[in-house]
Amino acid sequence: MDLLSFLAKYDDTLKYHFIDSTTFRGTSNRIRNDLIKCTADVVIDHIKSEIKKAPFVSIALDETTDVENLGQERFLVFLDVTSKRTAVTLFQIVCDIISSLECGSKFVAQSYDGAAVMTDHLGGLQVK
Known part of the structure; x- marks a missing residue:
C-alpha cells in the first residue's frame, strides 16, 4: 500500500481511485495481489528492455x-x-x-x- 500511495502522488488517475474513490480502496487481498503482480510485470518488462539493449x-x-x-x-x-x-x-x-x-x-x-x-x-x- 505504501508503494501505491507513493505512485498516487505522480499519477492523477491512480490518486483519484486510490484516495477519493468510494469503490476502490486497494484493501482487499485480491486487489493487492493484482496490483503487486501488475507492478512486477512492468518492472520485469523494463529489465527485459534493458537486457535487449545491453x-x-x-x-x-x-x-x-x-x-x-x-x-x-x-x-x-x-x-x-x-x-x-x-x-x-x-x-x-x-x-x-x-x-x-x-x-x-x-x-x-x-x-x-x-x-x-x-x-x-x-x-x-x-x-x-
Whole structure:
C-alpha cells in the first residue's frame, strides 16, 4: 500500500481511485495481489528492455541476510529455495530465468556467495 500511495502522488488517475474513490480502496487481498503482480510485470518488462539493449549480461546468486548490502545492479527475483538447495535444482532455476529473459547469447559471467553447493568444483552450480 505504501508503494501505491507513493505512485498516487505522480499519477492523477491512480490518486483519484486510490484516495477519493468510494469503490476502490486497494484493501482487499485480491486487489493487492493484482496490483503487486501488475507492478512486477512492468518492472520485469523494463529489465527485459534493458537486457535487449545491453551488450552482455551476468548473473549473481546469493543468499540475503543483510538488508544493508547493496551490491547488485538489478534485483530480479527472490526465490525461497530452503527445501531444495541442490546444484541441480539451482541450475534449473538459473536456466529458466536466463531463458525467460532471452539473454542466453549475452550471458558472459556468473558469481556466487561461495557456498559449496554453488562453487564446488566437482558438482556445484558453477560447474553445471
